[in-house]
Amino acid sequence: MEKQVKQADVEKFMRLEQRKRNRILNAAMKEFRYGYKKASTDAIVKDAGISKGLLYHYFGSKEQLYAFLVRYVNDFITCGYFDMLNEGNADILEMFWQTALLKKDLIDQHPHWYDFSNGIYVHSSDAPAVQATLLAQEQQAAYDEFCARCDLSLFRDDIDAEKAISIIGVTMDDLINSECHDDYEQFLNTLRGYLDIFRTCFYKEVKD
Amino acid sequence: MEKQVKQADVEKFMRLEQRKRNRILNAAMKEFRYGYKKASTDAIVKDAGISKGLLYHYFGSKEQLYAFLVRYVNDFITCGYFDMLNEGNADILEMFWQTALLKKDLIDQHPHWYDFSNGIYVHSSDAPAVQATLLAQEQQAAYDEFCARCDLSLFRDDIDAEKAISIIGVTMDDLINSECHDDYEQFLNTLRGYLDIFRTCFYKEVKD
Amino acid sequence: MEKQVKQADVEKFMRLEQRKRNRILNAAMKEFRYGYKKASTDAIVKDAGISKGLLYHYFGSKEQLYAFLVRYVNDFITCGYFDMLNEGNADILEMFWQTALLKKDLIDQHPHWYDFSNGIYVHSSDAPAVQATLLAQEQQAAYDEFCARCDLSLFRDDIDAEKAISIIGVTMDDLINSECHDDYEQFLNTLRGYLDIFRTCFYKEVKD
Amino acid sequence: MEKQVKQADVEKFMRLEQRKRNRILNAAMKEFRYGYKKASTDAIVKDAGISKGLLYHYFGSKEQLYAFLVRYVNDFITCGYFDMLNEGNADILEMFWQTALLKKDLIDQHPHWYDFSNGIYVHSSDAPAVQATLLAQEQQAAYDEFCARCDLSLFRDDIDAEKAISIIGVTMDDLINSECHDDYEQFLNTLRGYLDIFRTCFYKEVKD
DNA sequence: GATGAATGAGGGTTCATTCAT
DNA sequence: AATGAATGAACCCTCATTCAT
Numbered sequence: 001m002e003k004q005v006k007q008a009d010v011e012k013f014m015r016l017e018q019r020k021r022n023r024i025l026n027a028a029m030k031e032f033r034y035g036y037k038k039a040s041t042d043a044i045v046k047d048a049g050i051s052k053g054l055l056y057h058y059f060g061s062k063e064q065l066y067a068f069l070v071r072y073v074n075d076f077i078t079c080g081y082f083d084m085l086n087e088g089n090a091d092i093l094e095m096f097w098q099t100a101l102l103k104k105d106l107i108d109q110h111p112h113w114y115d116f117s118n119g120i121y122v123h124s125s126d127a128p129a130v131q132a133t134l135l136a137q138e139q140q141a142a143y144d145e146f147c148a149r150c151d152l153s154l155f156r157d158d159i160d161a162e163k164a165i166s167i168i169g170v171t172m173d174d175l176i177n178s179e180c181h182d183d184y185e186q187f188l189n190t191l192r193g194y195l196d197i198f199r200t201c202f203y204k205e206v207k208d
Numbered sequence: 209m210e211k212q213v214k215q216a217d218v219e220k221f222m223r224l225e226q227r228k229r230n231r232i233l234n235a236a237m238k239e240f241r242y243g244y245k246k247a248s249t250d251a252i253v254k255d256a257g258i259s260k261g262l263l264y265h266y267f268g269s270k271e272q273l274y275a276f277l278v279r280y281v282n283d284f285i286t287c288g289y290f291d292m293l294n295e296g297n298a299d300i301l302e303m304f305w306q307t308a309l310l311k312k313d314l315i316d317q318h319p320h321w322y323d324f325s326n327g328i329y330v331h332s333s334d335a336p337a338v339q340a341t342l343l344a345q346e347q348q349a350a351y352d353e354f355c356a357r358c359d360l361s362l363f364r365d366d367i368d369a370e371k372a373i374s375i376i377g378v379t380m381d382d383l384i385n386s387e388c389h390d391d392y393e394q395f396l397n398t399l400r401g402y403l404d405i406f407r408t409c410f411y412k413e414v415k416d
Numbered sequence: 417m418e419k420q421v422k423q424a425d426v427e428k429f430m431r432l433e434q435r436k437r438n439r440i441l442n443a444a445m446k447e448f449r450y451g452y453k454k455a456s457t458d459a460i461v462k463d464a465g466i467s468k469g470l471l472y473h474y475f476g477s478k479e480q481l482y483a484f485l486v487r488y489v490n491d492f493i494t495c496g497y498f499d500m501l502n503e504g505n506a507d508i509l510e511m512f513w514q515t516a517l518l519k520k521d522l523i524d525q526h527p528h529w530y531d532f533s534n535g536i537y538v539h540s541s542d543a544p545a546v547q548a549t550l551l552a553q554e555q556q557a558a559y560d561e562f563c564a565r566c567d568l569s570l571f572r573d574d575i576d577a578e579k580a581i582s583i584i585g586v587t588m589d590d591l592i593n594s595e596c597h598d599d600y601e602q603f604l605n606t607l608r609g610y611l612d613i614f615r616t617c618f619y620k621e622v623k624d
Numbered sequence: 625m626e627k628q629v630k631q632a633d634v635e636k637f638m639r640l641e642q643r644k645r646n647r648i649l650n651a652a653m654k655e656f657r658y659g660y661k662k663a664s665t666d667a668i669v670k671d672a673g674i675s676k677g678l679l680y681h682y683f684g685s686k687e688q689l690y691a692f693l694v695r696y697v698n699d700f701i702t703c704g705y706f707d708m709l710n711e712g713n714a715d716i717l718e719m720f721w722q723t724a725l726l727k728k729d730l731i732d733q734h735p736h737w738y739d740f741s742n743g744i745y746v747h748s749s750d751a752p753a754v755q756a757t758l759l760a761q762e763q764q765a766a767y768d769e770f771c772a773r774c775d776l777s778l779f780r781d782d783i784d785a786e787k788a789i790s791i792i793g794v795t796m797d798d799l800i801n802s803e804c805h806d807d808y809e810q811f812l813n814t815l816r817g818y819l820d821i822f823r824t825c826f827y828k829e830v831k832d
Numbered sequence: 833g834a835t836g837a838a839t840g841a842g843g844g845t846t847c848a849t850t851c852a853t
Numbered sequence: 854a855a856t857g858a859a860t861g862a863a864c865c866c867t868c869a870t871t872c873a874t
Contacts, residue, residue, distance in 0.1 A: 051835045170382040201409035590794040617825035675856045
């Protein structure tokens with residue numbers, strides 16, 4: 001017997017006036033920032049100032065709400081990436097640096113979205129399993145495009161550039177997820193330190 | 209008055225015949241692999257083929273059970289590490305290679321323990337707070353010892369060796385966690401590829 | 417950090433239509449009549465015809481429910497006493513007579529409330545400790561006021577009036593609790609018999 | 625479906641050597657002193673130094689054990705009363721005074737038995753309902769015999785002697801149950817105070 | 833559209849009782 | 854006779870979900 005998916009009307013939610021929509025979005029992401037199970041639908045509706053029924057009218061279930069949020073922030077962030085990518089930066093280290101700056105913007109404008117976004121991975125499979133898979137594919141696609149853009153000729157000839165990119169990627173992820181983000185300047189310094197190492201070790205020596 | 213810790217008789221559990229003990233251990237770790245809250249004691253006893261009462265006779269509470277498991281796998285793994293460390297290997301890349309082999313063993317012999325072990329950090333935030341802290345200290349100490357052993361003079365002088373070690377560490381973790389482990393030979397090859405990059409890029413050039 | 421008291425919304429309960437409110441009140445007091453521990457919340461909701469969740473929505477916990485009931489009956493009864501007291505009767509035997517009539521009313525209209533009310537003291541020791549203390553103080557105050565009203569000069573000079581009042585009190589309580597209450601006239605006769613003894617023996621002789 | 629009464633072999637228990645028997649008796653009464661439900665069979669066997677199985681071998685169930693204890697102390701105490709009664713004391717006030725002294729003995733020699741004995745009434749219907757009824761009948765019989773012995777001619781002619789005895793009885797009960805028994809001398813003083821009132825008010829004036 | 837009172841399955845925990853040894 | 858590991862029904866409580874208004 002398959003779990004029946006109840007009615008949901010996300011489109012109606014998207015047609016809401018932006019202020020109300022964001023109030024709900026903020027409340028939900030804030031509550032989900034520590035993982036799926038810890039979030040309480042009661043807390044969400046209370047914080048958003050709407051009724052229980054309305055939340056379920058829009059999203060059908062807690063699970064679908066979570067799925068929606070994951071997709072929403074992902075699209076929102078990806079959107080920013082693409083704008084950046086379209087500016088055609090070919091140096092992958094520079095791209096990661098820009099990415100970090102973008103995150104800074106997100107933190108300032110939508111702190112809860114950022115927390116939530118980080119939490120998705122940190123509390124990964126606390127969430128319904130399906131979710132992770134779907135998102136992973138999407139992120140992989142985005143990341144692939146991200147990589148396709150970058151200029152592999154910058155890398156030393158005696159190493160596997162793809163593996164090198166992989167190393168840079170996981171290091172950046174780890175840095176962003178685990179780092180205490182209270183002091184942003186500190187964070188940028190650390191980040192710069194790592195990027196320097198990569199430039200020194202993985203890139204060809206620049207001859208002047 | 210502190211939260212009263214109910215009677216628990218872990219020693220009695222340790223005196224169980226190994227087969228039964230492992231059945232319980234497996235069931236519990238399997239159930240906890242997605243985090244503390246998601247795990248159901250009902251599911252554990254059902255899977256282990258014991259009664260609810262017996263589980264609580266041994267461990268007192270879900271929280272104490274979790275604490276025990278965390279410590280158990282940690283000791284189990286640390287044990288292997290220490291044996292290796294005592295062989296006094298100073299090349300950190302060689303140490304990571306050995307570590308990977310050990311983890312591979314763990315995955316093969318106790319897949320659930322391995323999943324659980326990974327989950328401890330991944331789902332850290334939904335576990336009883338105390339646990340994470342205690343373990344973090346211990347692991348930090350173990351890792352520090354691990355690092356203290358290694359010969360930093362192997363690294364290039366123009367990079368921050370600590371950051372370099374960090375990069376190597378997260379890359380190894382990512383590799384072990386994400387890699388599809390069906391084909392062991394394939395895995396070892398990939399692993400070797402990454403270690404080669406690190407040796408080539410982070411270590412001093414060897415002059416012959 | 418004190419034991420956290422979970423949300424409770426007793427006001428919402430008080431706003432319920434009287435029939436439903438009394439159905440819950442009756443079920444709860446009936447179930448608690450043999451003490452705190454023996455009462456089962458399952459039995460209460462089943463008897464009241466409501467769901468588990470609703471009971472906890474109103475009262476937060478078994479303990480808070482019990483606390484509410486204790487206060488409720490106490491206020492309910494005290495209310496009646498005070499009306500009587502305000503009529504300013506100074507003869508304590510007359511006051512006990514009135515009290516007995518009031519209790520009789522309570523028994524007829526809310527038998528479970530009466531049983532519960534008696535049980536509070538009888539099974540005091542298995543209730544959450546705080547409760548008993550708070551109520552005891554309040555009841556002591558009410559009883560003190562009750563006694564302060566009464567004219568001690570009616571008592572013989574050669575006996576301790578306070579002890580005499582105590583004797584009258586426990587006798588009345590015993591009478592009301594143990595007497596088979598099927599035949600009200602019979603009960604009143606017995607009661608009158610005892611009051612006569614007290615008047616004859618404890619009061620000064622009336623000279624005409 | 626009637627609750628099935630499991631096998632019990634109290635006779636075997638009675639045939640135990642006195643030291644072991646008393647160790648069990650003490651442990652059980654001590655644990656039951658706060659009522660039936662609060663007592664834990666685990667605590668009893670631990671305190672008595674016997675196994676769970678043995679306790680159930682002798683008594684069959686917690687309920688039967690409790691029943692046995694109630695009967696046991698009752699018989700033990702009644703036994704003392706009868707010895708006293710056989711000495712043929714006809715003054716009921718004197719009889720109550722002697723009773724109080726007997727209780728003092730019990731307190732000294734078997735403090736737990738005394739606590740348990742008091743608890744039976746204090747925590748009355750916390751226990752299985754049947755118990756109270758059975759005991760009540762027995763106690764009533766004992767009390768009736770107690771009263772039958774007493775010399776009614778001591779009472780004033782203008783009051784109902786039976787009712788007067790009843791008053792004395794409930795006052796004594798209340799005193800014994802509620803009084804803080806830490807200071808025995810204090811208790812005896814209070815007791816004497818009440819007995820004096822009864823003698824002064826209920827008995828005929830003694831002409832010299 | 834919008835509400836929030838009401839639901840009940842499921843969770844963690846306890847403990848009297850049983851039974852293989 | 855004696856043990857104590859093992860059981861499982863029953864307990865208090867939570868919370869995602871529903872539905873009458």
